[in-house]
Structure formats: structure tokens, C-alpha cells
Amino acid sequence: MILRIGNASGFYGDRFDAVREMLTGGDSGAPDSGALDVLTGDYLAELTMLILGRDLLKDPRSGYAKTFLRQMEEGLGLAHERGVRIVANAGGLNPAGLAEALHALAGRLGLPTRIGYVEGDRLPARDGVLTANAYLGGAGIAGCLTAGADVVVTGRVTDAALVTGPAQWRFGWGPEEYDRLAGAVVAGHVLECGTQATGGNYAFFRDHDRQTMRRPGFPIAELHADGTAVITKHPGTGGVVDVGTVTAQLLYETAGARYAGPDVTARLDTVRLTQEGPDRVRIDGVRGEAPPPTLKAGLTRIGGHRNEVVFVLTGLEIEAKAELVQEQIEDVFERSKSRPADVRWELARTDRADADTEETASALLRLVVRDPAPEPVGRALSGAAIELALASYPGFHVTAPPGKGAPYGVFEAVYVPAADVPHTAVLPDGNRVTLPVPADTRELEPVAEPPLPEPLPEGPTRRAHLGLVAGARSGDKGGDANIGVWVRTDEAWRWLVHTLTAQRLKQLLPETADLGVVRHVLPNLRAVNFVVTGILGEGVASQARFDPQAKALGEWLRARELDVPEELL
DSSP states (O other), rough: EEEEEOOOSSSTSSSHHHHHHTTTOOOOOTTTOOOSSSEEEOOOOOHHHHHHHHHHHTTTOSSOHHHHHHHHHHHHHHHHHTTTEEOOOTTTTOOHHHHHHHHHHHHTTTOOEEEEEOOOOOOOTTOSSEEEEEBBOOOHHHHHHHHHSEEEEESBBBBTTHHHHHHHHHHOOOOHHHHHHHHHHHHHHHHTGGGGTTTTTOOGGGGGGGHHHBBBEEEEEEEESSOEEEEETTTTOOOOOOHHHHHHHHTTTOOEEEEEOOEEEEGGGEEEEEETTTEEEEEEEOOOOOOSEEEEEEEEEEEEEEEEEEEEEEOOOOOHHHHHHHHHHHHHHHHHHHSEEEEEEEEEOOOOTOOOTGGGGGGEEEEEEEEEGGGGGGHHHHHHHHHHHTSSSTTOEEOOOSSSOEEEEEEEEEEEEEGGGGOOOOTTTTTTTOOOSSSSOOOOOOOOOOOOOOOOOOOEEEEEEGGOOOOOEEEEETEEEEEEEEOHHHHHHHHHHOOOHHHHHHHHHHGGGOOOEEEEEEETEEEEEEEETTTTTTTTTGGOOSSSOOOHHHHHHHHSSSEEGGGOO
């Protein structure tokens, strides 16, 4: 028995027509493309919860991903025709509201769609907290499907729960079948970000035909009853599924060898990947352990107000021009006695010498200000910048006039006892079922570093970019970032694991020098995974960095130079 699960969304705002593509076999519409049993959609991220929280303040009937409801105007009929179940976390902060809207939509379309939803993730919020949600597992989804639901929408569940839930339903797994559940978690983690598993955002994208990489298809997992899986995609769709693309996604937004969740703790150091054929990668060997007794919960709140101005500096004496405008702005702040609480300057030398266009002759000086109150980042900043228009460096202009400023958000991760969270499945007939908490749990402990292979014998080296040998993928988890780095041969692994230590990472990425950096070794994937603590400040919504989600941190690392053995080049 095989459960074919496809994914049609990696975030709120992903490709709108992916639902239709996945339900109809992709762009090719090939009749032999293989029908799906379940189609999932992941719409929630840390930033999304803040966005939905603000929506809910304006309209208590909102709080869910409206895009999903629009996709279902066509998707409900297609899924009904093909017998495909739909499971999505698009319910956000209001899964009951989304379920009600879906009922109304199905009625208008004349479809006998049975709808279930999962709730209980919303936690009591302390003062100042906009949203508070625990990450639930897949048991509520399984309960709704078992009761005959055609569509299941949830609030905040783990991304992998969109796969573990259907797997528990189809295969009847018990809560302590940890290896099977762990296999489903790993497959779910590969699917959750959509086209990142099929060549999107892939370090070695130039290894593949440019035409096929223009529009990657969305991924499919063929899940077996023993927990093994094959990752693939619809025939004729773009992109590629190989060991590299799957490895990259497995490293995305993870940390150590133990990948904890409410259903199971999956051991990422046991994952084996095998290229089974074109666009087919087998995942097996995954071991699981009892889940921890606590659930991760995400809290969001308004952290204050933020504004920015980008000054354009053109031609000669870039550094001197930057110093002048900084001094002028700081002088205005001092005289007005309204200096924002946090003022940050960053000069990006995008200019080139003797440039043949004005844009390539220009550098960008970015000023970002934050304050608990709106006034210091609004009128104070806009007045300071605009009044310098005729009184500053030669060629003064900005990329856009400064606005009034806007609130920014903060994300905080906390942990709550699983027994305190009422994981509830609301079945298609309206009955409510509260799911039991796991009877067996295990406190999360770090995994000791495994034995390392022998170093590569010394030989001639060449100064070269790390990215000529290694791929990388990076991402955010609250205020922290991870950078997963992998290589494709055993020889390169023998070099990488001894060379790219936490200390060497700090040297290559000086912005991490004063931060906590922990390295985790994953030999089966020929990978090392770094967690950098605090580099993103208070999370993506606070926009503490130019790259607030650390999406390009790995590419910066790949662009750094070090001594690489010539035999690897």
C-alpha cells in the first residue's frame, strides 16, 4: 500500500495555480502521472501568524489564509472528481471560520464536501502578546480523515503534521510506532517548502537545464506503511528531484540530529537517501524516539515602530559622503531631542569604479530606526531626511521618500506542557474529539558528535570559493539562523568535516564572531549544520538585518574563500 501525498503551498503567497497543477497532474496533464491520495498546503510561518493576528484585530471573522479559500473555488471540484483529500494549515488563527467559509463554498458549488478542522493550539495570551499558538501534531488530522473528512483545515500544527496525520489515517499507525512516524516526519519536512525540494533555491542550480529550472514542479511523497518514502514530482513538470535537492531541504531550518515534534523525535542522523531513478529519491533508515513532554509554542507581539531611509551615494568619495550625511542626521536627532531608541547605519558598496551607468556608479547607505513609540521614527526621521535635500552631499537623493513608519513584530518561542493543550478534532458531523497526549515521552538531549572520518591527506591546495565544493541552505527560527552545508563525495566530506568547524565559520562570517555558533554533524548526509544564536534579533518581523530570514546566509558562506585541496576542484 502506498500513500501518495503532494504539496501545493510552501508559504502564504506561494504559486496560486499550484493546487490545480497538482490535482490535474501538473502542466503536462499526463494521464499516467499517478493520482494523488492527499494534497497538502503549508500556509503558516512565524511572520504569517503576526499578519493573521493583525487581520483578526480588524475583523473577527478573518484570521485564516484567504488565498486558500480562493484556490478551493476550483480545487474542491477537482479534488471531488479525483477522490483526493485536502489537508492544509490555512486555518491559521481561525480554523472554525475557514471551515464555515468552506461549507458555504461547497454549498454554492453543489458539492457534498465533508469538512473537518483541528483546533486547540491557541493559548491564553499574556498582556502585550498578539498571538500565542502551540505546534500540534498529526493526530487531529488523522481523526478527521478517519471520520470521513474530504477537507481538513488546521490552525498551528507542525509543518510535518500535514503528512504524519494522513499517514496515521491510512496505515493505522499507533502513537508509539516511532520509526514509521519519524519516516513520515522526514518526508513531511521535505514536502513542506514546496519547490525547494524540486530545485528551487538550490545551490547547484546551474548543474541543471535552465529551461527546466524556470518553473519547478511541486513535490510528491510516495509513503509506504513501513515509513519509507520516495520523493518525486509529476512527470513533465519543471525542476529536478535528486539527492542534492532533498538533502538541501532536509537541512533547512533544522538544528541537531534530534528533530523533535509532537508526534515523534526523528533522528536526522539516521536518514539515508538513494537516487532510485530520474526524479526519484528514496528515504529510508529513519529512526524515531518518543516525543518530548512539551510542545513548542510561538508568541508574537508588536515590538515597537520602525522606519528606514536609503540614501544613494554616487561617484567619488563614497565614504566621505556617507560620513557627512550620518553626522547631519545624528545632529538633527540631538538638537530635536527625539533620537529613536535604536539607530543603525549600513553602507552597501554596490558602486563600481569608472561605471558606465549611474546606477552601477552608486552605493546605498541604509538607515534603520526603531522605537517603542511611533513619533521618533515618523516625523522626526522624515523631517531630518527631507530637510537635507539641498544641504548635504553632492548628488543627494533617496530611493523613496521616508514614510510615517510602521509597527514591527517580534517572535518568541516558548515551551508548554503537552497536557495543557487541548488538541481537538472537530469532525465533519460536528462532534468534537480531544486527542490524548502521548503516554510515553522523552526529554530532548543533544547527540554526541559521531566519530569523524580520517582527514583527507595533505596535498596541494588552491584559494577558492567554498561553494565550488559545497552546497548550503540557510533559514530562520525566531532570532536564530541555521546554515546547513553539504558535499557530494566522500573525499569532499573528509575535507569539509575537519575544515568547517564552528570557529572557522566565525572567521568566514565575521558578523557571527560574537554570537553563539553550534555545529551538528550528519555523516549520512555528508553535512554539517550550524545554528547561529541571535543573529536575527527578535525574529523576521523585527527586520533586524538586511536579510531578515537568513535566506542568503548560506550563499554568503559559499562565496567566501579558503584553501581547498586541488583534487576536490
